[in-house]
Amino acid sequence: MKTLILWFRRDLRLSDNPALRAAVDVAETVIPVFIHAPEEEGQWAPGEAARWWQHESLASLADRLAESGSRLILRRGSTREVLADLLAETGAEGVYWNRLYEPALVERDRSIKQWLRAEGHEARSFQAALLVEPWAMRTGKGEPYRVFTPFWRAFGKRGSPRSPRRKPGTLRPATNWPRSESLQALGLLPAVRWYPRLASCWQPGEAGAEAALTRFLDRGLSSYHEDRDRPAVDGISRLSPHLHHGELSPFQAWQRVSERLAAQAALTQGGEAWLRELVWREFAHHVLFEFPHTPEAPLYERWADFPWREDHQPLLRAWQRGETGYPIVDAGMRELWHSGFMHNRVRMVAASLLVKNIRAPWLAGARWFWDTLVDADLANNTMGWQWSAGCGADAAPYFRIFNPFTQSRRFDGDGAYIRRWLPELARLPDKALHAPHEAEASLLQAAGVRLGKDYPRPVVDYRESRAAALAAAKQLR
Structure with missing residues (x-):
């Protein structure tokens, strides 16, 4: 009986989750795990507002897993040590996860993959957070892009992104579960209690992401190109936190907007303007991946x-x-x-x-x-x-x-x-x-x-x- 650990990070969703889909396709048992290791993100561990969102999103994910008969195992500490403990406790044969692209995490994940394989475990990572892998985009000279317009043109020549994947019918729950820490024990909520105001403004979690996307499609998409610069108007998508925390994939967003465009020609200007903004997000990650010094120092x-x-x-x-x-x-x-x-x-x-x-x-x-x-x-x-x-x-x-x-x-x-x-x-x-x-x-x-x-x-x-x-x-x- 094959057991796999599904390592959740900023992909806190069940739909269009390639690592989850791959795990349930080949394993009899899947152990969903989230490891809190902010020190491994160097100078850019999540800030206070993002930690509040992460806390709420993890609670939502745990509920959705429970509804499907599974669980979310929470641990804190060194990722390598936590994974070593979980592999020993569960007898798991490998670890699956979706890729991230921040410099410190790229190095951490590369080290984790090498270590797992050296220990005889399966280690697989998947594309889930970006429409195109950063290393797949190059200028005609084979160099990284530094200007958006040619990046946008090159992106358009690649054709439509893949279709999003549905939530698996089964999550392959375990019979015997390893120990989990409480969500409160992770210490995500900021010490300064200004964050309760955030709850009146947002609904973190996969359901909240779906509601926000539907609301934008129904109310904001048609006039997005005109209203996006007017701060008093509800004319933007407000999807950025859902995309960042992985409650919504860019593939889901691209497809839903594209479907509306195909069905209603009147939405063309607003829809195309928003899709262009989604590709700006891709461009930003491309630049960060290719120029990892930029969070601390100028590109030039x-x-x-x-x-x-x-x-x-x-x-x-x-x-x-x-x-x-x-x-x-x-x-x-x-x-x-x-x-x-x-x-x-x-x-x-x-x-x-x-x-x-x-x-x-x-x-x-x-x-x-x-x-x-x-x-x-x-x-x-x-x-x-x-x-x-x-x-x-x-x-x-x-x-x-x-x-x-x-x-x-x-x-x-x-x-x-x-x-x-x-x-x-x-x-x-x-x-x-x-x-x-x-x-x-x-x-x-x-x-x-x-x-x-x-x-x-x-x-x-x-x-x-x-x-x-x-x-x-x-x-x-």
Whole structure:
């Protein structure tokens, strides 16, 4: 009787799970296991918001396994030592898992596979998190891509991704189960109890992912190309945390959107725009895999000498608190603290202010997002921040500096987003809302807004700080 260990990681689903499908196809018994070993992820172990999501998603997965007559075995500690114990306890002949692509995990998984095979155990890994393996995409010169547009064209020439696989009819449960630790014993929930607010905003787990995808298909897909940049409108998919934690596979998302496009021609623009964003996710992982130094250092080495502001810490703190005096940025930072999420348009504006105007190192912003985003993904987070700083793949030119006031008026013209997250400014008329420091004193007084007390003045002057950023970047040219 063949027994296999199914090693769950960020693939917390039963549908379209290639490792699970392969295991139940060849084994009489499958032991689902999750091992908590954050120290093996180096400097980028999951942040607090992501750990909250992981806790809730594991609880959901355990319930779904139980409904199918199986169990989720939880352990913590060295992955190699835990697997060695489980192999001895269960008599399992091998371990199956789905691949991840972060640098520290690539090295860890490679070592685990070599060790298992050297010990005479079967070790198989599967493609589940990406539509295309990073090493399968190369330029005509055989080099990694650094620019998205040619990557997108090459991706399109590959044809449609494979169809997702259904949940197996049986999960091959064990008769005698090994010991499991409690979910609480893993210590995933943050010590600072700000996370209960997240539960009102999200439904982690495979069922939550399916509900979010269906909701987007029904309500957001048709107008996605128009609404994706408007933070006050429910016009985005909000699927990024489900994709990151593996409750939804990119193959499932691609197929469901493609099916809608085939059935309703009116959805073409919105659907194609969203599929393009899904391929941006692929591109980010491609870059991270090929350039593993980028979470800590610029892709382009010359940017390592950029002269960041030496006294940036107080300004960084104001940015983190949503107290910069730039309403669109402060609204985004408060949305982040409340929900573990920030609209992508606002992410770009907030990042630009930090690295271009405040001139704090992009890595400081990346680490704050890493700790507070429920969808904190090393590939996307790294690419986003290096794009904003101008030092990464497909980066914004050094002279592209978002004007927060212009962005605010363009994408939140009626101020609905700002008023939601900055209630102290809610009574200001639209013309004064986006730049209160420029408003007439009578308007501020009528709205009960005292600059410097109820709401701060800008922590840096936009024009002066923009000029300083351009001068600093010019030195590197």
